[in-house]
Amino acid sequence: xxxxxxxxxxxxxxxxxxxxxxxxxxxxxxxxxxxxxxxxxxxxxxxxxxxxxxxxxxxxxxxxxxxxxxxxxxxxxxxxxxxxxxxxxxxxxxxxxxxxxxxxxxxxxxxxxxxxxxxxxxxxxxxxxxxxxxxxxxxxxxxxxxxxxxxxxxxxxxxxxxxxxxxxxxxxxxxxxxxxxxxxxxxxxxxxxxxxxxxxxxxxxxxxxxxxxxxxxxxxxxxxxxxxxxxxxxxxxxxxxxxxxxxxxxxxxxxxxxxxxxxxxxxxxxxxxxxxxxxxxxxxxxxxxxxxxxxxxxxxxxxxxxxxxxxxxxxxxxxxxxxxxxxxxxxxxxxxxxxxxxxxxxxxxxxxxxxxxxxxxxxxxxxxxxxxxxxxxxxxxxxxxxxxxxxxxxxxxxxxxxxxxxxxxxxxxxxxxxxxxxxxxxxxxxxxxxxxxxxxxxxxxxxxxxxxxxxxxxxxx
Numbered sequence: 001x002x003x004x005x006x007x008x009x010x011x012x013x014x015x016x017x018x019x020x021x022x023x024x025x026x027x028x029x030x031x032x033x034x035x036x037x038x039x040x041x042x043x044x045x046x047x048x049x050x051x052x053x054x055x056x057x058x059x060x061x062x063x064x065x066x067x068x069x070x071x072x073x074x075x076x077x078x079x080x081x082x083x084x085x086x087x088x089x090x091x092x093x094x095x096x097x098x099x100x101x102x103x104x105x106x107x108x109x110x111x112x113x114x115x116x117x118x119x120x121x122x123x124x125x126x127x128x129x130x131x132x133x134x135x136x137x138x139x140x141x142x143x144x145x146x147x148x149x150x151x152x153x154x155x156x157x158x159x160x161x162x163x164x165x166x167x168x169x170x171x172x173x174x175x176x177x178x179x180x181x182x183x184x185x186x187x188x189x190x191x192x193x194x195x196x197x198x199x200x201x202x203x204x205x206x207x208x209x210x211x212x213x214x215x216x217x218x219x220x221x222x223x224x225x226x227x228x229x230x231x232x233x234x235x236x237x238x239x240x241x242x243x244x245x246x247x248x249x250x251x252x253x254x255x256x257x258x259x260x261x262x263x264x265x266x267x268x269x270x271x272x273x274x275x276x277x278x279x280x281x282x283x284x285x286x287x288x289x290x291x292x293x294x295x296x297x298x299x300x301x302x303x304x305x306x307x308x309x310x311x312x313x314x315x316x317x318x319x320x321x322x323x324x325x326x327x328x329x330x331x332x333x334x335x336x337x338x339x340x341x342x343x344x345x346x347x348x349x350x351x352x353x354x355x356x357x358x359x360x361x362x363x364x365x366x367x368x369x370x371x372x373x374x375x376x377x378x379x380x381x382x383x384x385x386x387x388x389x390x391x392x393x394x395x396x397x398x399x400x401x402x403x404x405x406x407x408x409x410x411x412x413x414x415x416x417x418x419x420x421x422x423x424x425x426x427x428x429x430x431x432x433x434x435x436x437x438x439x440x441x442x443x444x445x446x447x448x449x450x451x452x453x454x455x456x457x458x459x460x461x
Contacts, residue, residue, distance in 0.1 A: 003226040004084035015151040020087040025210035035081035040089030041386035043261040063103035113230040115146040122150040152180035176217030247274035256281035261299035294328040294449035297335030306351030331428035337361040358398040385433035
């Protein structure tokens with residue numbers, strides 16, 4: 001039996017992250033081994049999931065990945081776990097453009113047959129709450145909405161009024177509520193919540209949220225709903241397996257407060273084909289780990305830690321020297337910014353970075369790119385990803401753009417722009433890509449790493 005529930009919201013900001021974390025923590029206290037998941041291309045929420053459950057959180061996105069791949073990754077993520085908790089994204093039906101069956105929480109709910117708990121904001125409502133829930137139910141009857149949690153109610157009496165009218169008019173049970181003004185919200189900054197590793201006293205905050213969930217939410221009813229999820233058939237994928245030629249090949253992965261944006265399944269796929277992942281910190285380490293054949297530099301917040309990154313001059317020089325000598329590297333978003341000459345923040349402060357890519361990154365007050373992208377690496381290789389950043393790099397004649405064509409499509413609108421800077425064996429771009437949307441992208445990178453290893457004849461940098 002694969003127990004699972006999906007925590008969805010009527011919109012962003014309704015409280016589904018706080019409630020999801022509280023449920024994960026409360027069920028963990030009950031002794032359940034939780035498999036956490038996040039709908040959509042998000043890196044910050046999964047960090048909180050990992051902190052609470054002590055298990056890696058995996059992304060489920062029906063624009064980035066096809067249905068068969070989603071089922072495979074979900075079932076795999078549920079292995080040896082008691083209970084799957086999936087946190088939705090935005091509103092239940094919000095997806096790619098206005099297509100509710102592409103990239104939305106509702107689509108994931110239908111693909112994976114996950115009982116859905118709808119979180120609504122009950123403040124200032126009585127009978128209108130039933131109309132809201134009824135609308136979400138009727139909009140797509142195939143979405144299995146099995147329960148309602150009401151956030152921000154004025155008290156138990158208010159909840160009982162909402163519960164009565166919702167259950168009477170929608171036939172969906174209310175399984176609990178949270179009062180308003182509890183002071184348990186998590187702080188945000190320019191790209192969403194402040195990451196888990198930067199939150200002071202996070203354990204105490206999570207414990208408080210868990211206690212509130214235990215007090216106000218019917219966890220027994222939630223577990224009953226999860227236990228009655230429809231069966232889901234196992235699938236197998238013809239994806240690359242362990243390759244003896246590259247088994248043990250070492251790829252460096254920066255992992256600290258400045259760099260932490262990686263899809264868990266990207267890292268898992270690398271390990272599946274035999275790669276040894278070696279973590280390091282550009283904030284603390286003095287040089288790269290020994291015997292690396294390549295680097296995968298993910299995103300994060302280099303702009304927030306600009307001063308600390310600049311001060312680690314020895315590491316920056318060691319990394320630049322390695323890249324100049326031909327060590328292969330693939331860098332995304334914050335990784336691209338880090339490899340430039342420097343980052344200028346909103347106050348005009350400039351922090352020196354690695355200096356490998358001949359340009360500068362500049363923070364802006366608004367999003368520069370936001371949305372899904374399809375990347376044409378060449379005529380035979382396409383891969384999908386997502387952009388979400390408030391910085392831009394200065395264009396100049398020194399930059400060598402690859403033949404990549406990054407394009408975002410929304411209905412009839414097609415936009416194309418240059419991205420994908422190449423220097424030596426390094427490719428750096430703003431888009432975060434999902435390797436499972438086309439594993440051949442990863443294999444091409446790994447082949448470069450293998451070639452570098454062979455040319456170095458064991459004398460790796």
